[in-house]
Amino acid sequence: MRGILAVALNTFREAIRDRVLYLILAVALVVVAGSRFVAMLTVGSEVKIVKDLGLAAVSIFGLLIAVFVGVSLVSKEIERRTVYTLLAQPVARWQFIAGKYAGLLMVLGANVLVVGGAVLAAVALLGEGAAALVPAIALIFVELAVVAAFAVLFSSFTNPILAAVGTVAVYVAGHLSWSFDLLRKRIAPGAGRVLCDVLHAVLPNLDRLDVKAEAVHGVAIPSGTLAAAAAYGAFYALAVLVLACVVFERREFA
Amino acid sequence: MAPVIEIRNLRKSFRGHLGIGSHLAVDDLSLSVQPGEIYGLLGPNGAGKTTTLKVLLGLVKPDRGTVTLFGRSPREVAARQRLGFLPENPYFYDYLTAVEFLDLYGRLHGLDAAERARRIEKAIDRVGLRGREKTPLRKFSKGMVQRVGLAQAIQHDPDLVILDEPMSGLDPVGRREVRDLILALKAQGKTIFFSSHILQDAEMICDRVAILFKGRLRAVGRLDELTSPEAKSVEVTVRGPVPAGVAGGRRENPDGSTLLTLPGFDALAPAVAAITAAGGTIAGVWPRRESLEDLFLREIGRAQVEERVS
Numbered sequence: 001m002r003g004i005l006a007v008a009l010n011t012f013r014e015a016i017r018d019r020v021l022y023l024i025l026a027v028a029l030v031v032v033a034g035s036r037f038v039a040m041l042t043v044g045s046e047v048k049i050v051k052d053l054g055l056a057a058v059s060i061f062g063l064l065i066a067v068f069v070g071v072s073l074v075s076k077e078i079e080r081r082t083v084y085t086l087l088a089q090p091v092a093r094w095q096f097i098a099g100k101y102a103g104l105l106m107v108l109g110a111n112v113l114v115v116g117g118a119v120l121a122a123v124a125l126l127g128e129g130a131a132a133l134v135p136a137i138a139l140i141f142v143e144l145a146v147v148a149a150f151a152v153l154f155s156s157f158t159n160p161i162l163a164a165v166g167t168v169a170v171y172v173a174g175h176l177s178w179s180f181d182l183l184r185k186r187i188a189p190g191a192g193r194v195l196c197d198v199l200h201a202v203l204p205n206l207d208r209l210d211v212k213a214e215a216v217h218g219v220a221i222p223s224g225t226l227a228a229a230a231a232y233g234a235f236y237a238l239a240v241l242v243l244a245c246v247v248f249e250r251r252e253f254a
Numbered sequence: 255m256a257p258v259i260e261i262r263n264l265r266k267s268f269r270g271h272l273g274i275g276s277h278l279a280v281d282d283l284s285l286s287v288q289p290g291e292i293y294g295l296l297g298p299n300g301a302g303k304t305t306t307l308k309v310l311l312g313l314v315k316p317d318r319g320t321v322t323l324f325g326r327s328p329r330e331v332a333a334r335q336r337l338g339f340l341p342e343n344p345y346f347y348d349y350l351t352a353v354e355f356l357d358l359y360g361r362l363h364g365l366d367a368a369e370r371a372r373r374i375e376k377a378i379d380r381v382g383l384r385g386r387e388k389t390p391l392r393k394f395s396k397g398m399v400q401r402v403g404l405a406q407a408i409q410h411d412p413d414l415v416i417l418d419e420p421m422s423g424l425d426p427v428g429r430r431e432v433r434d435l436i437l438a439l440k441a442q443g444k445t446i447f448f449s450s451h452i453l454q455d456a457e458m459i460c461d462r463v464a465i466l467f468k469g470r471l472r473a474v475g476r477l478d479e480l481t482s483p484e485a486k487s488v489e490v491t492v493r494g495p496v497p498a499g500v501a502g503g504r505r506e507n508p509d510g511s512t513l514l515t516l517p518g519f520d521a522l523a524p525a526v527a528a529i530t531a532a533g534g535t536i537a538g539v540w541p542r543r544e545s546l547e548d549l550f551l552r553e554i555g556r557a558q559v560e561e562r563v564s
Contacts, residue, residue: 006361010347017349080345085406088311088339088416089362090331253313254268254305 003091004099011103015069021107024068025114028061032118047128051216054119055136058112059212062144063171065111066104070151071163073100074248084253094245097152101241104148112141135226136215142233143209147171149240156248173199174206204236256325257286258414258445259293259310264319266305279305281469283319287447287462289413292440294456295449296550297466303449304342306466307418310447311339323414335363338407342418342449344399348392352383352402355391356409363410377405382431396423404435415439417448421455433459457546465553468561472553481549485541488522490514494534500525511537 015021035053039046074097077083086096116137123130150170154163177200184196208229214221264283267276280302287293295303308314309321312328326333346355353374360370378384381401391399400423407415420436421429429452436446436459450456456463457477464474473480492512496504502516502525516525519541526536 002364003362006358009361010350010358013354014347014349081341082345082347084308084311084313084341085339085344085346085359085403086362087313088334088337089359090335090364091362092331252315253308 003089003095004102007086007091007096007099008102008106011073011100012106015103015107016110018069020068021065024061024064025111028057028111028115029118031057031061032115032122036122047123047126048216050122050126051119051133052212054122055133055140055212055215058115058119058137059140059143061115062108062111062140063147066108066144066148066151067164067167069107070104070148071155071167072160073104073152074155075158075160075163078251078253087253093249097156097241097245097248101149101152101244104152105145108144108148109141112137112144116140132218133215135221136211139209139211139226139229139233142230142237143206145237146174146204146206146209146233146240149237149244153240153244153247156244157251170203171206174204175210177203177205178207205232209233255289258289258291258324259285259287259447260320260322260325261285261306261310262320264306264309264321265317266302266309266314267317279469280309280466283466283469283471285464285471285474287445289445290440290443291461292436292446292459293448294460294463295447295466296451296453296456296463296546297449298451298554300468301466302469303466304418305469307416307449310416311337336413338410338412338415340400340403340407340415340417340420343423344403346391346399346403346406349390351388351390352378352394352405353387355402356405359406360409365410373409373411374405377409380408380435381405397425397428400424400428400432404432408435408439412444414445414447417446419450420448421450421452429455453546453550463546465550467554467557470557472557473549477546481544481546483543485519486544486548487542488516488519489538489540489542490516490522490525491537491539492529492534493537494529495532496534497528497532500528 032054035050035057038053039049042049074083077086083096087093091099116133119137120130120133123133147167147170151163151167154166158166180196180200180203184193184200187193187196209232211221211226211229213219262284264280265278266280267278269276283302283306295306297303305314309316310323310328312334321328323333324336328334347358350358356374356377357370360373365373378387381404383398383401383405386394386398391402394402400420404417404420407417415436417436420432424432433455436448439446460477462474462476463480465472490513491507492514493510496512496514500514501521502514504515505513507513514525516522522539529536
């Protein structure tokens with residue numbers, strides 16, 4: 001456990017000493033603050049625009065951080081050979097991966113807290129109840145945790161560019177996973193259907209973690225549904241992380 | 255006593271780009287390092303030294319053969335508990351200060367905060383980084399990075415210290431300090447295994463050496479066993495005339511004296527007699543024994559000849 005924590009704290013420290021993180025955070029806060037002005041341009045549902053843009057900012061800028069920080073998380077250590085000294089310590093390889101991931105989660109958590117907090121404050125300032133947004137923000141964090149696990153997985157065996165392409169591809173496909181089911185029903189039985197089935201089963205269903213629309217429009221979501229969605233995301237991220245550990249365990253540092 | 259490091263019939267090859275072709279880095283290497291020894295793994299660049307160390311650290315898997323640290327596989331976390339390591343041309347997290355860097359490694363060894371603070375203080379003094387504790391590593395010179403790397407390798411008081419080219423990139427003062435540090439570790443009963451291509455340093459401190467060339471072990475043993483104890487030549491500095499009948503090579507020194515190289519001690523007495531008879535004086539006599547460098551070049555030359563024959 002101490003090995004994971006040491007690696008995680010170091011990963012967190014590296015990220016918070018990188019100016020890019022602050023740039024992303026600053027732009028996110030500008031978007032949240034600016035949503036007030038965009039709302040003024042519309043007729044009627046001002047608060048809904050603030051909520052809509054705010055939640056989108058939490059999600060999109062979180063995704064940016066997950067990709068930017070995540071995709072070089074492991075490969076940078078290998079490229080700069082810092083991993084040699086680290087793995088010569090009494091730290092198992094899986095602990096290194098788990099620590100890197102935990103550090104990235106800390107960064108994402110801090111980002112969600114800051115930007116999400118700003119959205120809640122902006123909504124409260126308009127005199128509206130903001131509590132309904134909290135489950136949506138929490139599930140955005142779970143979604144980011146899934147995406148971050150993929151970033152770490154790709155980072156453990158490929159370079160940052162390919163890892164970024166892979167991670168973004170999973171994110172997009174994860175939001176379109178319903179389409180594989182739809183497509184399956186429209187094509188003839190055979191290889192195409194099997195492929196649709198496999199993709200539908202293997203890719204994460206990120207729409208399950210997206211309750212932004214419901215939160216904005218004040219549609220109540222049963223707590224059981226929320227808990228099930230969070231558990232789905234957590235197990236999915238864990239499975240991807242285990243895969244990353246297996247990949248990393250087999251790697252040679254020539 | 256059980257060896258600290260045991261390598262048996264190690265073979266390691268690396269596949270080429272896109273899996274095409276392969277390069278044999280280490281072939282049939284066997285050696286063992288006893289507790290309390292300073293052991294030098296010597297060889298030219300590309301001899302397989304770093305690969306051997308990487309197998310020892312569990313960073314790469316051997317194709318064949320076994321490697322143990324304290325009787326355990328290096329892939330076991332417990333085997334690395336008593337180990338300190340400094341990589342070649344180290345690069346560390348440059349966003350950390352020296353103290354933060356050492357603190358991270360102390361944490362990885364499970365030391366509590368008070369113990370870490372105490373050990374960091376000690377290690378900083380030991381490698382001469384006092385006054386630079388709060389400097390980010392990105393502002394460190396190469397020699398200072400090497401120092402902080404050494405501090406990292408020894409701060410948890412390991413029984414075995416593995417150093418990959420610890421003297422490369424250091425100035426003469428730095429090299430001297432690293433040598434002194436290695437000798438001090440030995441005095442504490444530690445085992446030191448290091449790779450180097452700087453033979454003079456190895457010669458000064460190693461109990462035993464192994465010479466590696468193109469992945470194969472060419473010679474292994476104590477330095478005095480490997481090098482010939484006989485003086486291979488005797489150098490004599492002469493002021494005044496040197497009679498023509500004296501054997502050996504001669505060279506004029508800048509100060510006007512002559513440096514005479516005699517083939518051995520047997521030639522010394524007749525030469526001295528002839529020189530003094532001719533009115534010259536002897537200013538100095540130095541026997542030249544076979545150095546590690548001579549041995550190294552001899553072994554590598556032999557390896558190259560064998561290669562051409564086969």
